[in-house]
Amino acid sequence: MSHISPEKIPQQAFDWYDDYAHGDIDRRTFLSRLGSLSLAGLTLGAVTSALTPNYALAGQVSFNDKDITATYQEFESTNGHGKGRGYLVVPSNLDDKAPAVLVVHENRGLNPYVRDVARRLAKQGFIAFAPDALFSMGGYPGNDDDGRAMQRSMDREKIDQDFIAAASYLKRHTSSTGKLGVVGFCFGGYVSNMLAASAPELINAAVPFYGTPAKGDLVTHVRAPMMLQFAENDKRVNATWSDYEVALKANNVDYSAYFYPNTQHGFHNDSTSRYDPKAAELAWSRTVEFFKQYLV
Template sequence: MNDTSAAARAAQRGITQQEIDQRVFDLYDEYCHGRIDRREFLARAAAIAVAGGSGLAMAQALLPSYARAQTISFTDARLKGSYVTYPSPGGNSGTMRGYLVQPAGSGPFPAVLVVHENRGLNPYIEDVARRLAVEGFLALAPDGLYPLGGYPGNDDDGRELQAKLDQAKLRADLLNGARFLKAHALSTKKLGVTGFCYGGGIVNYLAATLGGELQAGVPYYGVAADTASAANIRAPLLCHLAEHDERINATYPAFEAALKAAGVSYQIHVYPGTQHGFHNDSTPRYDEAAAKLSWQRTLSHFKTHLA
């Protein structure tokens, strides 16, 4: 059988995280962060000799299946979701769009901004916003790609579009989203922010930029903020890191030292055996135990500091 046939069989039966060679995970990380394209990712994975399996099958198994990531329906009676636009001065187009989800009831509610990865507002991030809403939070998930037409329906194109944006203006767009949400009529004016991968780095950036305007931050495997800005942080931080994520983790020792020096309240949890992206349940990088534990900690952090 050729690698393509092996990949098809693997897709049918499903490949677990434990079956995927670390070299394939490392290539996927390169691909996810735009350092190689999809074709090169699959070609280089196919060249990996794996006992009892196929490097190509493993690579294809890592590509997202967003049907797996929907845990809360769009029509769930516990929430109401809608797409909203709002002004974004200094951003890429002057206007932004996001997915706003409110819990059932009249509010007001504590508010949480949800920041996407480096590919726009995909279904997984929308589901995270709904997960927060059913826990009693007003959640806004901005689509940084809105100035270019919005999330295009697949991650490859989304990643390319996000790379084309003026990155400083994209950060302004996300900062404006935080301020729009905090000021929203349904908000208690208590603001938290969480984000994943690129979005995790934005959490750290927003914590330093917003200062006392932010009440809690939860970055998931996001690059640390510049150490010089740590003294501006006022919000307690809860940082989730994967064990096998050398590039991101290398940014934290200096950041942690700066947080300590500035007297910032923080926790850093490194989840054993996990890969970058372990919370994202659309691919085999998902680690159920770590995802559930980190999410419990996230909810507790927000409920404590946004009360």
């Protein structure tokens, strides 16, 4: 996998990409700001390409791996968009039942990276289900810019309800033991926190990657064990942690929080130069062991 080394890209570029990815600035402003930087011999196009996902570079488990079976499944979402759909991956050698993990994408729909995360979990013996928040609009459109615009146009409360419905569907799945975990990235990190707070009866363990907490007093409802993964260079998300930690302590929640040195928001996503292989591997191994501890 070939990426520009993150050390060659100025921190400001990562920060501006984060602003762009979360809708705080538009693409023209993002590119204009990049053009103002001294890029140490790198072209503007090379840096832009390095910061934005290239899913051809990613993928750790093939969709036709013999150890897993992947299908798309629909579920009812009465309080959301009526129906939802997600990518269900089960271990091929499943004789009886297995614990399940809901996998929640970033703010741009169910892209190839998140489907690959679901396959990785199935390889570890879990039933994994990755819903697509964009299903009611036709699904992930094949590129992140359009996916981001689509998701931003949707009713956020209905999206939250779709993920609550997805969690309920997965917990009741005929092959599930009834133990349910959730892992999510960026927006999906927020959804992981939201589910732990909004549906504590459903969630047995949660691992938000660089996600903001549930809103308002909802945080007082968190009960499930939590493992929170943070990037060191992620001011927007990290600014929410101190108050969130106070709430978790007040709730007597069993939690652990990890900050990975010199990493960027999105460091687990192996399709961009924000990817940090060592930190991603460590965070992922911790995640899998956490789920094995609390779900198996």
